[in-house]
Amino acid sequence: MTPGIRPLIAGNWKMNGLSADAGELKAIGEGTFNGAEALLCVPATLMMLARDALGGSVHLGGQDCHTAASGAHTGDVSAEMLADAGATHVLVGHSERRTDHGETDALVSDKAEAAWRAGLTAVICIGETKAEREAGETLSVLSRQILGSVPKGAQAKNTVVAYEPVWAIGTGLTPTVEDVAEAHRHIRDELEKLLGEEAGKMRLLYGGSVKPGNATELLSVEHVDGALVGGASLKAVDFLAIAAACPV
Numbered sequence: 395m396t397p398g399i400r401p402l403i404a405g406n407w408k409m410n411g412l413s414a415d416a417g418e419l420k421a422i423g424e425g426t427f428n429g430a431e432a433l434l435c436v437p438a439t440l441m442m443l444a445r446d447a448l449g450g451s452v453h454l455g456g457q458d459c460h461t462a463a464s465g466a467h468t469g470d471v472s473a474e475m476l477a478d479a480g481a482t483h484v485l486v487g488h489s490e491r492r493t494d495h496g497e498t499d500a501l502v503s504d505k506a507e508a509a510w511r512a513g514l515t516a517v518i519c520i521g522e523t524k525a526e527r528e529a530g531e532t533l534s535v536l537s538r539q540i541l542g543s544v545p546k547g548a549q550a551k552n553t554v555v556a557y558e559p560v561w562a563i564g565t566g567l568t569p570t571v572e573d574v575a576e577a578h579r580h581i582r583d584e585l586e587k588l589l590g591e592e593a594g595k596m597r598l599l600y601g602g603s604v605k606p607g608n609a610t611e612l613l614s615v616e617h618v619d620g621a622l623v624g625g626a627s628l629k630a631v632d633f634l635a636i637a638a639a640c641p642v
């Protein structure tokens with residue numbers, strides 16, 4: 395945690411969820427988040443249902459946006475459309491987008507600016523692969539991704555940075571607390587070089603196999619200002635247990 399920063403507990407449902415899951419959304423909306431802010435990023439098909447089921451106490455987010463506001467881009471969703479459906483946030487540059495759709499740092503940066511244009515907070519995701527970690531390149535990869543994916547106009551009120559080591563996503567593996575501390579300290583330092591003082595106020599989330607059982611440990615690391623939770627956000631009881639572990 396960083397003194398003075400209110401933590402953010404964010405969920406990412408990825409390509410999961412049907413209208414039959416409205417009860418789970420309602421249970422998340424009725425939950426308490428231990429003083430943290432809460433965000434749930436749902437598939438585009440569930441935006442409006444989630445907006446109503448969450449009931450306003452949990453922010454609603456998209457999982458990706460196009461750079462344009464509208465136009466001939468079959469299958470894509472714009473930041474303006476997400477805002478219109480009730481979103482306040484959008485993930486950009488998730489590793490699954492970078493891998494599945496070949497998204498580059500430059501594109502991710504453009505998507506963050508598109509999010510701001512629509513009045514959304516961009517949650518910019520970065521993180522190294524297993525091969526990069528094993529080659530000792532973690533910190534240099536994070537530097538490169540920050541420089542390329544975080545636009546110069548980033549402010550604490552319109553940007554969150556999520557560190558998600560690719561090898562920790564959906565695997566049950568997590569870095570040691572020392573490794574998380576080193577990565578987050580490095581991210582803060584790199585953001586400071588890019589953005590100056592504003593970087594000190596920006597939320598830095600950790601993501602990758604966050605579960606109720608490891609949340610206390612991960613969330614108490616310095617410069618970890620919340621979590622980005624995949625699998626464990628699909629069940630309200632687990633997501634709320636993670637929030638309950640959040641030191642405030």
Ligand SMILES: O=C(CO)COP(=O)(O)O
Nearest residue numbers: 406563564602603624625
């Ligand atoms: O990718 C993630 C969140 O965006 C993390 O997913 P898991 O929590 O399932 O590892």
